[in-house]
Amino acid sequence: MIIRSNQLTRKDIGDAARAARVNFIDTNAGYSRGYFEPIREFTPKAYQSGFEVFLTGSSPYAAAHQSLQGYGEKAATWDEWGLFIEYLYDIDPAARIGHYTGRENFRQVTRAERDRVRSYHDPATYYGRTHKAPWLDRIYPVAA
Secondary structure (H helix, E strand, C coil), X not given: CEEEECCCCHHHHHHHHHHHCCEEECCCCCXXXXXXXXXXXXXXXXXXXXXXXXXXXXXXXXXXCCCCCCCCCEECCHHXXXXXXXXXXXXXXXXXXXXXXXXHHHHHHHHHHHHHHHHHCXXXXXXXXXXXXXXXXXXXXXXX
């Protein structure tokens, strides 16, 4: 996932992963240099900082992006990714994270997906269990 921000730091990315209880997969950017690189940093055009990350989590499915150090990493669930992203939006609501253009867009898109899954999947199924979107239950103060 690509993260662009004017406020987020590498430490914030690590803190978000710890808060969401997920881990990083090697971005493979360090492969040619022979070391593990969990967070790739870059300079985006319209933001102060940019990061690329791949996460592992508690899904029973294999992660799409496997590190060169080994295989068998499990994907992060939709909720795990959402908690990671929400943590980052707490710091920078205007960040561009993946295809989300800011916190409000993230909340709108994930609310629609959560509601879609609730309409079509039993709560006991994998999708029902992993598409709860707990960040949508948070109440944010209204700006004065």
